[in-house]
Every structure is written in structure tokens, then in C-alpha cells.
Ligand SMILES: Nc1nc2c(ncn2[C@@H]2O[C@H](COP(=O)(O)OP(=O)(O)OP(=O)(O)O)[C@@H](O)[C@H]2O)c(=O)[nH]1
Ligand SMILES: *[C@@H]1O[C@H](CO)[C@@H](O)[C@H](O)[C@H]1NC(C)=O
């Protein structure tokens with residue numbers, strides 16, 4: 001009896017010990033998980049480094065390099081090239097600015113605004129000063145415009161990026177998403193753009209393959225154009241799964257912002273869904289007033305709240321394009337038939353005489369002939 005009860009007692013205490021061990025192991029695993037999580041997410045973002053650099057060099061926030069030759073020049077339009085670019089893209093951008101100058105700006109001397117989420121290096125600034133004939137302004141993007149807003153569930157966003165992986169270009173990239181959000185909602189609010197009414201977006205590595213024998217900014221003003229493009233195409237559906245339904249929710253909430261003669265039918269498929277058509281925003285000549293308008297900023301805020309810049313991979317191109325489709329009519333938008341190449345697509349003017357005299361592109365390779373282009377559909381509206 002005694003022996004038996006002792007064994008039982010030992011057995012009970014042993015199973016108690018085992019339970020405690022299991023609990024301890026679980027706790028250790030949980031703790032390790034929490035530490036790993038904290039290390040991963042509390043890791044200072046690259047931008048934090050930027051803020052430290054800022055503290056020691058305040059002129060990095062904005063640094064204007066004006067050319068004495070431009071001091072008495074009055075530009076016909078308050079306009080500038082706007083280029084979001086990394087220091088590492090210096091050489092691609094030198095080639096681009098050189099072409100832009102040769103084909104157009106050496107006759108006009110419009111200024112340049114360079115924007116970056118990190119301070120530009122002195123090497124970068126000097127190279128641009130040498131390449132450009134216009135004044136050069138270098139600006140830093142504020143931290144809150146280059147980050148995930150606080151209302152986004154970071155874990156869910158990280159998961160969405162991992163799941164998108166390499167199924168679409170930049171599917172797993174957070175920095176690409178920051179860039180798209182900035183180009184959707186913030187570039188036009190940068191203080192360096194306050195003095196301008198129109199902008200021309202340029203990216204490192206693009207080519208201008210024909211002489212531009214007129215001033216596109218002046219064309220915008222004279223013809224009351226608000227938005228200009230050269231290439232249109234179709235978006236990867238996986239990146240904009242809920243953009244159309246969110247846009248429709250916006251229209252239901254703000255019906256007064258929608259223009260009566262809008263061009264939404266250009267973006268609408270036969271079954272009423274988004275047909276993925278958008279203007280390729282790496283080239284844009286547009287009114288800054290359009291983006292600064294209550295309608296556009298309300299649209300951006302609505303999209304930003306919905307979270308698709310991070311939970312999906314909404315691009316600034318479809319966002320700009322759907323805004324154009326809602327807020328503008330056809331006559332306010334212009335197809336600039338300018339010789340332009342951004343890998344892997346190009347626009348090349350068809351007119352044989354113009355092409356022969358002013359271009360080095362092949363008209364048959366122009367995107368407008370491609371079935372994925374939406375430009376003919378636009379022109380036929
Ligand atoms: N400063 C800065 N600029 C960026 C960053 N990511 C992208 N950009 C710029 O944002 C613009 C668009 O980025 P891209 O990488 O060209 O994106 P994309 O045109 O969709 O894709 P590809 O040109 O095909 O790679 C370019 O002007 C880039 O230089 C970034 O992390 N920092
Ligand atoms: C819409 O377009 C039609 C035809 O082009 C025109 O007659 C009408 O005035 C336009 N409405 C508005 C509000 O611009």
C-alpha cells in the first residue's frame with residue numbers, strides 16, 4: 001500500500017515536472033520569437049540615418065544651385081523637370097539629362113528639381129549642375145512621406161509582399177511601394193515645387209529620341225491642357241486587386257468631384273471592371289494644380305487610408321490615370337507624340353518626314369501599335 005502510494009506520488013510529481021518543463025520551453029520559444037520580432041521591426045529604418053545626417057547638415061533639406069546665366073531669364077511658363085532619383089543612379093541620369101538638354105532644354109533652360117529620400121552627395125549635385133542648363137534644386141523627401149503610415153498593419157503588409165514575391169515586378173519590394181505612394185500623393189507638395197505650375201517628370205535612364213522643336217509647357221498653357229502622356233499600357237492585375245472598387249467607393253462618397261464629361265469609359269472593361277489601362281507615369285507633363293486640387297488630394301487620402309499602396313502594390317501610374325479619368329474630360333488631356341524610351345517600351349513619331357529629320361527611333365516599334373497600348377482607345381474616345 002505504502003509502496004504503491006509512494007510510486008503514485010512520485011508519478012504525479014514527475015508529470016507535474018514534465019508539465020512545468022513544457023511550459024518553460026513554450027515560454028522560451030515565445031520569448032525568442034518576440035525578441036526576433038522586435039529586432040526585425042524595431043530595426044532603425046534607413047531613413048533614420050537620413051535624419052541623423054540632417055541634424056549635421058541642414059542644407060541637405062533643400063539646396064538650390066542657381067546659374068548666373070539664368071539670373072535675368074524670365075521663363076515663359078512656371079515649370080520644372082521633377083526627378084525622384086537615388087545617388088546610385090547618377091550615371092543613368094547624366095545620360096538622360098544630356099539627351100533632354102540636347103533635344104529640348106538647351107533652348108529653354110527650364111529648371112530641375114531633384115528629390116531623394118536620402119541626402120544627395122556633392123558628386124551627384126555637381127554632375128547635375130554640369131549636365132543641366134537650368135537651375136538645379138536638390139530636395140529631401142520628408143520622413144512621413146517615405147514610410148508606411150501608422151494605420152497600416154505592418155505584419156499584414158509584410159505578408160502581402162512576401163506572397164506577391166516575384167510574380168510581378170517589385171512584388172516583394174517595400175521601397176518600391178514607398179516610391180509609388182510618394183509619387184501618388186506627395187511629390188507635388190514638396191516646397192521646392194511651390195514656385196511652379198507645371199512639371200515634367202523624368203526618370204534616370206530614359207531616352208529622348210527626337211528633337212522637341214517646341215515648348216510642351218507652353219503647349220499645355222495655350223491649349224488649356226492639364227495632363228500630358230506619351231505611352232499608355234495595361235497594369236499587372238495582381239498589383240491593383242481592389243483599386244477599382246476603392247475608386248468606386250470614393251466616387252460614391254464624393255460624387256461632386258466627378259466631372260460630368262469624364263473619361264472613365266476609357267478605363268472601364270465591358271463587364272464594368274477596370275480594364276487596367278493607364279498612362280505610364282514615368283513620363284508626365286502636367287499641371288501641379290491638378291494634383292494639389294481638393295478632388296485629387298481627397299482621392300489620394302481615400303486610397304492611402306484603404307492601405308493598398310502597401311497591402312497590394314498600387315502604382316502611381318494607375319492612381320494618376322484613374323484620377324485623370326474621373327476629374328478631367330478628353331480635351332484637357334494630351335497625347336504628346338514625343339520620341340521617348342523607358343525600358344522596355346517607347347513612343348516614336350510616325351510622320352516619316354519628321355522621323356527622318358529629327359529622330360533616332362524606329363516608328364514601327366512605337367508602343368501605340370502594340371495591342372497592350374490604350375492610346376488608340378484614348379484617341380478614339
Ligand atoms: N531616391 C529614391 N528614388 C527612387 C527609389 N526607388 C525608386 N526611385 C525613383 O523612382 C522612379 C521610379 O522608380 P523605378 O525603379 O524606375 O520604377 P519603374 O519605372 O516602375 O521600374 P523600372 O524603371 O522598370 O525599374 C525613378 O525615378 C527612380 O529613380 C528610392 O528608393 N529612392
Ligand atoms: C460635355 O460635352 C458635350 C459635348 O462635347 C458638351 O456639349 C457639353 O457642354 C459638355 N458638358 C460640360 C459640363 O462640359
Ligand SMILES: *[C@@H]1O[C@H](CO)[C@@H](O)[C@H](O)[C@H]1NC(C)=O
Pocket residue numbers: 261329330331332
Ligand atoms: C472640358 O472641361 C473644360 C474645363 O472645365 C471645359 O472648358 C470644356 O468645355 C470641357 N469640354 C468638354 C467636351 O466637356
Ligand SMILES: *[C@@H]1O[C@H](CO)[C@@H](O)[C@H](O)[C@H]1NC(C)=O
Pocket residue numbers: 364
Ligand atoms: C513598318 O511598318 C509598315 C507598315 O506595317 C511597313 O510597310 C514598313 O515596311 C515597316 N518598316 C520597316 C522598316 O520595317
Ligand SMILES: [Mg+2]
Pocket residue numbers: 203282342
Ligand atoms: Mg523607371
